[in-house]
Amino acid sequence: MSETSFTVEILPDRIKVRAKAGENLADILARAGIPLSLYCHERGICGKCAVRILSGALPFPAAQEAALIEGRGLGPDHRLACLYEVRGDVVLETLPGSRLERIAVIESGASPMAFIDPAVRKLPLVLEKPSLYSPTAIADSLRAALRSPRLILPLGALSKLGGSPALAPARPIIAVLYDDVEVLDIESEEGGGEIFGLAVDLGTSTVAAELVDLRTGKVVDRTAAVNAQNAYGADVVSRITFAFENPDNLRRLKHAAVQLINDMAGTMSRRSGVARHRIYDAVVAGNTAMNHILCGVAVDSLALAPFHAVFSALPALPASEIGLALHPQARVYCAPNIKSFVGGDITAGLVASEFTAQPGTSLYIDLGTNGEIVLKKGRDFVTTSTAAGPAFEGMNISCGMLAIAGAIHRAGWDNGFKFGTIDDLPPQGVCGTGLVDILATAVARGLLGRDGRIVGPEKRLRLTDRLALTQQDVRDVQLAVAAVRSGVRLLLREFRISVADLDRVVVAGAFGSSLDIANAVSLGLLPNLPEGKTVFIGNASLAGARLMLLARPARAAAEDLAARISHISLATRPDFQDEFIRGLEFAPYPEEQP
Amino acid sequence: MSETSFTVEILPDRIKVRAKAGENLADILARAGIPLSLYCHERGICGKCAVRILSGALPFPAAQEAALIEGRGLGPDHRLACLYEVRGDVVLETLPGSRLERIAVIESGASPMAFIDPAVRKLPLVLEKPSLYSPTAIADSLRAALRSPRLILPLGALSKLGGSPALAPARPIIAVLYDDVEVLDIESEEGGGEIFGLAVDLGTSTVAAELVDLRTGKVVDRTAAVNAQNAYGADVVSRITFAFENPDNLRRLKHAAVQLINDMAGTMSRRSGVARHRIYDAVVAGNTAMNHILCGVAVDSLALAPFHAVFSALPALPASEIGLALHPQARVYCAPNIKSFVGGDITAGLVASEFTAQPGTSLYIDLGTNGEIVLKKGRDFVTTSTAAGPAFEGMNISCGMLAIAGAIHRAGWDNGFKFGTIDDLPPQGVCGTGLVDILATAVARGLLGRDGRIVGPEKRLRLTDRLALTQQDVRDVQLAVAAVRSGVRLLLREFRISVADLDRVVVAGAFGSSLDIANAVSLGLLPNLPEGKTVFIGNASLAGARLMLLARPARAAAEDLAARISHISLATRPDFQDEFIRGLEFAPYPEEQP
Ligand code: FES
Ligand code: FES
Incomplete structure (x- = not known):
C-alpha cells in the first residue's frame, strides 16, 4: 500500500474507502456513493456540506468556514467537506441535512429517483465593506464573495447592488444564482429562501x-x-x-x-x-x-x-x-x-421514465395527439410519430373529456357497463383510459364487432342515461389504434425484432390515471407482453418537465438523447399503408414477426 | 536544417519565413507580420484569405473552397490561406484585398494605427437543402454551415430561419455574427453587406x-x-x-x-x-x-x-x-x-492614444469636467480625478460655448485681441482652448494678474462688442487649472518623479480642435516639457469608442488596463489642500520636485 493513500470511514453507513493524499472529502464521499448537497458548488460559502470529523486531522478553519459551522450550530469538530483535504486516515459522520436528496420522478409505474439539483440556488452573503482605500466596484466584491470571477450580472441585479438596501453595512444579501454563473437577482434577507x-x-x-x-x-x-x-x-x-x-x-x-x-x-x-x-x-x-x-x-x-x-x-x-x-x-x-419531428414532450417523458438508462430492448409509446413511439435496442434509438389524433385525450369524441374529475376512466361489465370515475364523481364524460376499457368490454360482450361496427340497430353504445358512444367515436379510436400499432410494428421491423424480444413497454399519456393493460392489448393498441412488463406511467411529459426543473443533469441527458435518436418518417415508408389497414381491427397484435 | 521545415516566400514583399510541416499558411503570414483579413475566423467560408500560390503544392480544393475562389473570379492557382497546410517550399502572393487593414485612430497628435477587427461580421451562406430523410433542424444546418457548434441563436434569428424567405431552396442568406458566437440576424441578400x-x-x-x-x-x-x-x-x-x-x-x-x-x-x-x-x-x-x-x-x-x-x-x-x-x-x-472612480471615457482615451504601449514615463490628462489624470511609469499606472469643473467645456462661463462652429478656439494679440473661430464663422462665444489662449494672452499683456484678478475698473476682459469674460469666469478657470495641476503634482509625488522625468504628456479633451501648449504651460495648466513632448489629441474618448467599435482587442485592452490601474483619492491625501492653494496662480509649474 502506498504511503500517500489513506482510509476514510463514513458513518453512520460504516463504508470505508481509500483516498489519495490531498483528495477532497466531498469528492471522496461522492465516489463512495454518498454525494453531499454541494449547494454552493464547493465554493465553501453555503456550509451545507459540513461533516463531523470523529477521528483525523482538524486543521484550523478559515474565518468564513468557522462562521458557517458556527452559524449552523455545529461544534468545533465539524468541517466543510468541500474544503477538507485528506492528509491521513479519517473517520467522519455525515449530518442528516448534508446528503444530496433524491426524489421520485413518477408516482405510478416506473419510479426512478433523481438527485435534487435545480438550476436556481440562493446564497446568503455579506459583501466586503467598501472603503475609500479599496475602490473595488461592488460587482467585483460580489464576484469575490461568490468566488466566481466569471459571474454574469444582468443590469437588473446590478441595479439592486447599487441601490441603498444592498449598501447597508454588513447587511446580508441573498444572491439568486442561475446555473451557477448568472445572478438573477439580489434579494434582502426578508425575501427568505423560497425558490x-x-x-x-x-x-x-x-x-x-x-x-x-x-x-x-x-x-x-x-x-x-x-x-x-x-x-x-x-x-x-x-x-x-x-x-x-x-x-x-x-x-x-x-x-x-x-x-x-x-x-x-x-x-x-x-x-x-x-x-x-x-x-x-x-x-x-x-x-x-x-x-x-x-x-x-x-x-x-x-x-x-x-x-x-x-x-x-x-x-x-x-x-x-x-x-x-x-x-x-x-x-x-x-x-x-x-x-x-418528435417534440420535447417525448424527450421529457423519456428522461422521466429513465428509458435510456434501462438495459435491453424497450418500447416507449406516448398516447398523445401524435402517438409518438420510441424503440430502444441496446444503445440504439429509433423514433417515429403517428397521426393518432386526439381521441385518447377525449377530443373529437362526442362524450369525450379530459382525464379530470368526473371522467369515466375505468369500465367493466356486471349485467351492463360499470364505471369508475375520477374522484368518484357522477360520470360527466369519458377520458382515454375509459374509452379503452369500454371498447374492449364492448368487443368482448359482442356489442362491437372486431371491425369496429356497432352491433344492433341503434348504432350507439349506450353508457348511461346521458352518455353514449357513436359509430363515429368508435371509428376515431379505431384509426388511432391502427396508427399506433402500425408505427410500433414498423419500428420493430426497422430493428428486425419481434414483440417477444421486447423487455419492456412504457406507456405514457395524460389520458387517465391508470390504464388497463389487458384491455389495451385486446384492442391491439399495445403489444402483448408477459405480465408486469408493460407499465403505464401517466403524464410523463409533465414528470419530465418537473425532473428537468429539479435536476439539471436531466436537461443534458435530454439534449444528448435528442441528438442521438434516429427518426423514421412513416410517410416515406412504402409498407406503412398496408400495415395501417391491417391494424384497423380490434384484435391483439398478430403473432408473426413484423 | 530539419527535414520538416520549409521556406515560405511572400510576394510582393519578398519576405521569406521558415515554416514547420503542416503549419497553416494564415498563421505563417501573421507570424511574418503580414496578417490576412481572416474575416470568417479561419472557417473557410468567407474566401477573404485567398492567396495565389506561385510555386508549391496545389492540393485539390474541396467543393466549398473551389466555389469561393471561383466566386471571387480567381484562377485555379489560388487557395484559401486558412485551409492551406504547408508540406513543402511555397512562394505565394497576397491579393490586394486580402490583407488585414489598418486605420488611424486619432487624426491629430499621436496617430496609432489599429487593425480593423469589428465585433459584427456578415457571412453569406447557402444552407444545406432539407429533406425528409435528413431531419436536421434548420438551426443545426446553420451551425454546420458556419462551422460553429456552439453558435448562439436568439429567438429573433431563429424566427427568421423559420420564415419563408429563408426556406427558398438554394437562396443565399446572410448571417450577421456578433463576436463570432452569436447570430444577431438572418438577412436576405437584398440587405447587402452594410455594417x-x-x-x-x-x-x-x-x-x-x-x-x-x-x-x-x-x-x-x-x-x-x-x-x-x-x-x-x-x-x-x-x-x-x-x-x-x-x-x-x-x-x-x-x-x-x-x-x-x-x-x-x-x-x-x-x-x-x-x-x-x-x-x-x-x-x-x-x-x-x-x-x-x-x-x-x-x-x-x-x-x-x-x-x-x-x-x-x-x-x-x-x-x-x-x-x-x-x-x-x-x-x-x-x-x-x-x-x-475613473470612468470609461478615460479608458477609451487611454487605448486610443496607445498610452499603455508607449515606453517610459507618460502623463495623460483629460481636461473634461472631472479632470482625470493618469501617470504611467514603466508597467505601473496610477490615476486620480480632480474636480476641475466644466469650465474647459465652456460651461459656467458667461460667454462660454462648446467647441463647435463659431466658437473662439484660438486667440492672440495684435493691437488688441485677435481671434480664430471654428469654421471661421463670426465669434459666438469662447470654447476651452480659446479660454486658455485668452487668459494666457491677458496675463502676458498685463490685463490679468497672476493671482487671477482682472486689472482695471471694468472687472471684465472685453473680447468683442458682444463678448467679454467676467471676474467670475476667470475664477472658474483658475480653480480648474489649480485642480489639474495639484492632481498632476500629487501623482508625480506618488511615483517619486519630477516633471523632468516625463517622456511625454498627452492632453485629451473635447474643448477645442487644437490647444496652444505654450499658453497652457504659461498658465500652469500643463507641465513644461521640451518642444514636441506634449501632444493634444482632442476628443480621445470618442476616438477610443470608435477604436473599440472597430477593433475588438481594444476592448480587452481597456478591461485589462481598468483592472490594473491603481487609484489615488485626492480627498484622502492630507497634502492636497496645500498643493491646491499653491496652484491658484497663473504661472508655470514650480521647478522643485513635487
Ligand atoms: S458545498 Fe457549499 S460549503 Fe461546501
Ligand atoms: S478566413 Fe475566411 S475563408 Fe479563410
Whole structure:
C-alpha cells in the first residue's frame, strides 16, 4: 500500500474507502456513493456540506468556514467537506441535512429517483465593506464573495447592488444564482429562501402544470386546462397552417399559450400562497410545433414540405422574453426536440421514465395527439410519430373529456357497463383510459364487432342515461389504434425484432390515471407482453418537465438523447399503408414477426 | 536544417519565413507580420484569405473552397490561406484585398494605427437543402454551415430561419455574427453587406457621436450636442443626488441620455442615408456616473460615501435593453470604468492614444469636467480625478460655448485681441482652448494678474462688442487649472518623479480642435516639457469608442488596463489642500520636485 493513500470511514453507513493524499472529502464521499448537497458548488460559502470529523486531522478553519459551522450550530469538530483535504486516515459522520436528496420522478409505474439539483440556488452573503482605500466596484466584491470571477450580472441585479438596501453595512444579501454563473437577482434577507419552479406539459389538446418547491422537490400544486389554442384549430396541422397564413396569427397562437400558462401559474400561486415572483425557473415540454409557437418562432418550415423544425434544443431563455409573468428575471427551458419531428414532450417523458438508462430492448409509446413511439435496442434509438389524433385525450369524441374529475376512466361489465370515475364523481364524460376499457368490454360482450361496427340497430353504445358512444367515436379510436400499432410494428421491423424480444413497454399519456393493460392489448393498441412488463406511467411529459426543473443533469441527458435518436418518417415508408389497414381491427397484435 | 521545415516566400514583399510541416499558411503570414483579413475566423467560408500560390503544392480544393475562389473570379492557382497546410517550399502572393487593414485612430497628435477587427461580421451562406430523410433542424444546418457548434441563436434569428424567405431552396442568406458566437440576424441578400456602428462619447456636459462604417473604418458622419441631462443638474454630483432622490429620477436621467443618443443617431442616419437598422453595434465611453445612469443602474452607491461604483466592466448588452433604437438585435458596449472612480471615457482615451504601449514615463490628462489624470511609469499606472469643473467645456462661463462652429478656439494679440473661430464663422462665444489662449494672452499683456484678478475698473476682459469674460469666469478657470495641476503634482509625488522625468504628456479633451501648449504651460495648466513632448489629441474618448467599435482587442485592452490601474483619492491625501492653494496662480509649474 502506498504511503500517500489513506482510509476514510463514513458513518453512520460504516463504508470505508481509500483516498489519495490531498483528495477532497466531498469528492471522496461522492465516489463512495454518498454525494453531499454541494449547494454552493464547493465554493465553501453555503456550509451545507459540513461533516463531523470523529477521528483525523482538524486543521484550523478559515474565518468564513468557522462562521458557517458556527452559524449552523455545529461544534468545533465539524468541517466543510468541500474544503477538507485528506492528509491521513479519517473517520467522519455525515449530518442528516448534508446528503444530496433524491426524489421520485413518477408516482405510478416506473419510479426512478433523481438527485435534487435545480438550476436556481440562493446564497446568503455579506459583501466586503467598501472603503475609500479599496475602490473595488461592488460587482467585483460580489464576484469575490461568490468566488466566481466569471459571474454574469444582468443590469437588473446590478441595479439592486447599487441601490441603498444592498449598501447597508454588513447587511446580508441573498444572491439568486442561475446555473451557477448568472445572478438573477439580489434579494434582502426578508425575501427568505423560497425558490419555486413551474413545470408545464404544453400539449396540443391539454395543458398541465405543476408548481414545484425547488428546495424539496415537492409538488405544491397542479392544474390542467384545455389548450386555449384550440380556438385556432383542434390539431397541430391546422394551427401550423393558421400561423403560416400571417405573422399576426403566429402571435395570436403564442399569446393564447402564454396567457394560459400565466393564468395557470396565477391560479396555483393564489391557491398555494406562493408569490409569482418566487417562481424563478420554468420548464416547458411540448411538441415541436407547440414549443416553436410558444417561443414565437415562425413555423413556415413546419408548414411546408419537407417539414423541418427550426431548432431542436434551446438554451434557457428569459421568461420575460417568452412573456411568462414569473420572477422578472426567471428563466424558461424548453425540453429539446428530437430532430425535426418528435417534440420535447417525448424527450421529457423519456428522461422521466429513465428509458435510456434501462438495459435491453424497450418500447416507449406516448398516447398523445401524435402517438409518438420510441424503440430502444441496446444503445440504439429509433423514433417515429403517428397521426393518432386526439381521441385518447377525449377530443373529437362526442362524450369525450379530459382525464379530470368526473371522467369515466375505468369500465367493466356486471349485467351492463360499470364505471369508475375520477374522484368518484357522477360520470360527466369519458377520458382515454375509459374509452379503452369500454371498447374492449364492448368487443368482448359482442356489442362491437372486431371491425369496429356497432352491433344492433341503434348504432350507439349506450353508457348511461346521458352518455353514449357513436359509430363515429368508435371509428376515431379505431384509426388511432391502427396508427399506433402500425408505427410500433414498423419500428420493430426497422430493428428486425419481434414483440417477444421486447423487455419492456412504457406507456405514457395524460389520458387517465391508470390504464388497463389487458384491455389495451385486446384492442391491439399495445403489444402483448408477459405480465408486469408493460407499465403505464401517466403524464410523463409533465414528470419530465418537473425532473428537468429539479435536476439539471436531466436537461443534458435530454439534449444528448435528442441528438442521438434516429427518426423514421412513416410517410416515406412504402409498407406503412398496408400495415395501417391491417391494424384497423380490434384484435391483439398478430403473432408473426413484423 | 530539419527535414520538416520549409521556406515560405511572400510576394510582393519578398519576405521569406521558415515554416514547420503542416503549419497553416494564415498563421505563417501573421507570424511574418503580414496578417490576412481572416474575416470568417479561419472557417473557410468567407474566401477573404485567398492567396495565389506561385510555386508549391496545389492540393485539390474541396467543393466549398473551389466555389469561393471561383466566386471571387480567381484562377485555379489560388487557395484559401486558412485551409492551406504547408508540406513543402511555397512562394505565394497576397491579393490586394486580402490583407488585414489598418486605420488611424486619432487624426491629430499621436496617430496609432489599429487593425480593423469589428465585433459584427456578415457571412453569406447557402444552407444545406432539407429533406425528409435528413431531419436536421434548420438551426443545426446553420451551425454546420458556419462551422460553429456552439453558435448562439436568439429567438429573433431563429424566427427568421423559420420564415419563408429563408426556406427558398438554394437562396443565399446572410448571417450577421456578433463576436463570432452569436447570430444577431438572418438577412436576405437584398440587405447587402452594410455594417455600421455608433461611437458615443457620453460626456457630462456634451455628447459627441460618430457613425462608423465597420467594413472600412471610415467615419461617415459625426455630431455633438449639449447633454440633455443638464436639465437635471449641470455636474455629475448634482445628477447623482437627483437620481438618488427617487428611482423615477434615475429613469428620467437615463431617458434623457438615451433619447439624445437616439436623436443623434437619427440625425446622422438621415444625413448619411444609412438606415438605422444597419447600425449593429455601439460603444459608449462615459464617466462612471454616466454609464451607470445610461444602463439604468442605481447610483446610490455613488451618492453615499465611500462612493463606490456598482460595476467596472460590462459585457456587450442588447442595445434594446438600454433603449437605443438601432438594429433590433444591436449590441452596446460600455467602455470599462477604472475601479470606482475613473470612468470609461478615460479608458477609451487611454487605448486610443496607445498610452499603455508607449515606453517610459507618460502623463495623460483629460481636461473634461472631472479632470482625470493618469501617470504611467514603466508597467505601473496610477490615476486620480480632480474636480476641475466644466469650465474647459465652456460651461459656467458667461460667454462660454462648446467647441463647435463659431466658437473662439484660438486667440492672440495684435493691437488688441485677435481671434480664430471654428469654421471661421463670426465669434459666438469662447470654447476651452480659446479660454486658455485668452487668459494666457491677458496675463502676458498685463490685463490679468497672476493671482487671477482682472486689472482695471471694468472687472471684465472685453473680447468683442458682444463678448467679454467676467471676474467670475476667470475664477472658474483658475480653480480648474489649480485642480489639474495639484492632481498632476500629487501623482508625480506618488511615483517619486519630477516633471523632468516625463517622456511625454498627452492632453485629451473635447474643448477645442487644437490647444496652444505654450499658453497652457504659461498658465500652469500643463507641465513644461521640451518642444514636441506634449501632444493634444482632442476628443480621445470618442476616438477610443470608435477604436473599440472597430477593433475588438481594444476592448480587452481597456478591461485589462481598468483592472490594473491603481487609484489615488485626492480627498484622502492630507497634502492636497496645500498643493491646491499653491496652484491658484497663473504661472508655470514650480521647478522643485513635487
Ligand atoms: S458545498 Fe457549499 S460549503 Fe461546501
Ligand atoms: S478566413 Fe475566411 S475563408 Fe479563410
